[in-house]
Amino acid sequence: DGRAADKIAIAEQLPDNSWVTRPTSLGGAGFDAQYYDAFTDQLRSEIFDAAGGDPEMWRVRSILLGSGAYLEGGSVVNYLELHDEAWPENGGQRICKSIDTTAPHDDVWAKGRVKLAQGLVLTSPGIPAILQGTEWLEDTDFGTDSANRIDWSKKTTYAGVFAYFRDLIALRTTSPALRADAGIDAYHLNESANVLAFQRWDLDGTVHVVIANFGNGDTASYRIGLPQDRIWNEVINSQSAVYGGSGFTNPGDIVAEAVPADGFAWSAEIAVAQMGLIVLSLDNTTAAPEATPEPNEPARLLGAHPNPFNPRVTIEFEIMRAGPVTVSIHDALGRQVRTLVSGYVETGIRRVVWDGLDDDGSGVASGVYFLRLAAGEIEITRKVVLLR
Numbered sequence: 001d002g003r004a005a006d007k008i009a010i011a012e013q014l015p016d017n018s019w020v021t022r023p024t025s026l027g028g029a030g031f032d033a034q035y036y037d038a039f040t041d042q043l044r045s046e047i048f049d050a051a052g053g054d055p056e057m058w059r060v061r062s063i064l065l066g067s068g069a070y071l072e073g074g075s076v077v078n079y080l081e082l083h084d085e086a087w088p089e090n091g092g093q094r095i096c097k098s099i100d101t102t103a104p105h106d107d108v109w110a111k112g113r114v115k116l117a118q119g120l121v122l123t124s125p126g127i128p129a130i131l132q133g134t135e136w137l138e139d140t141d142f143g144t145d146s147a148n149r150i151d152w153s154k155k156t157t158y159a160g161v162f163a164y165f166r167d168l169i170a171l172r173t174t175s176p177a178l179r180a181d182a183g184i185d186a187y188h189l190n191e192s193a194n195v196l197a198f199q200r201w202d203l204d205g206t207v208h209v210v211i212a213n214f215g216n217g218d219t220a221s222y223r224i225g226l227p228q229d230r231i232w233n234e235v236i237n238s239q240s241a242v243y244g245g246s247g248f249t250n251p252g253d254i255v256a257e258a259v260p261a262d263g264f265a266w267s268a269e270i271a272v273a274q275m276g277l278i279v280l281s282l283d284n285t286t287a288a289p290e291a292t293p294e295p296n297e298p299a300r301l302l303g304a305h306p307n308p309f310n311p312r313v314t315i316e317f318e319i320m321r322a323g324p325v326t327v328s329i330h331d332a333l334g335r336q337v338r339t340l341v342s343g344y345v346e347t348g349i350r351r352v353v354w355d356g357l358d359d360d361g362s363g364v365a366s367g368v369y370f371l372r373l374a375a376g377e378i379e380i381t382r383k384v385v386l387l388r
Helices: 036-050 056-066 095-101 108-123 159-174
Strands: 031-036 074-078 182-192 197-203 207-213 219-226 232-237 266-272 275-282 301-303 314-318 325-329 336-345 349-355 365-373 377-387
Touching: 056 182, 056 197, 074 159, 095 108, 095 219, 108 159, 108 207, 108 275, 159 207, 159 232, 159 266, 159 365, 159 377, 182 219, 182 232, 207 219, 232 377, 301 365, 301 377, 314 325, 314 365, 336 349
Parallel strands: 031 074
Antiparallel strands: 182 197, 197 207, 207 275, 219 266, 232 275, 301 314, 314 349, 325 336, 325 365, 365 377
């Protein structure tokens, strides 16, 4: 129907049935996507089994990869809990209450396992869905009475949990490597340590490595294979202190070493926190320059790292012909929010840092921004993503 060309039709279909999302031209019902029952059931089962220290990680891996044609990628809707799972009349309740049965249902296990599981929802192929209030650890069950209304004060009480969802959703919605149909390779499976890792990628060269630890202990040096011989940055860690976690994280650069692991020629040892969900991204400064400079080209943009960033991004550029140079930051509507360089610049490689503030010294919101380098007759832009 051309009147709804920008809409999709999702079937609340249980159990999974590929006929529902098979095109009508092939004899199917023609829905764009359907609830992925296997994803919900297996993820919940393994999250609960993690309490006993014996989740089956191969089952988690299987739901990330989907169940074949019309039950994978953009054809499925992934979720940990929606109304049915949290509805007492249906025999359900909020998962944080099932994990921590004592009010206020917010111990380290409830926080940790909810963030871990929902992190997989938001980084897996498919269309992610969350139940309202999940983003601040809501323990009020779903229902139709006034007593079932979500408690907005918890957005402040659990500000760290909310920040985790905010930043992860910002990454999901701005990175092409995390789109519903982007590539996945679940290449690391460790049943004894209860750790799973997979890479997501897109044809534009964006790559993320996601590491999920269902284990109940921290590991200071866990070797994980890396798909590229580059420097990586940890852009999300569910156990970051900013997200109300333990603070067992990986600050600074993660350098790929020439040590084979997981079928790759490179790997690194990283800190993996209990119940941790980690997202690694490539550091753009280790990439080749955008292009070989033309003989008379006055300047070129070398990189912006880390990207996504919080709260600082380093912008590197090269001036081949001295002269007036402007480096500025613009929002998604094109409005200038910060001038970083404005004046005569000599030749050479230069670096400038943006600290996420505007020209008035106020912090800007999470989202997509564009850095603009203007020198002589050229103008170069690059997208950067701020995750507060």
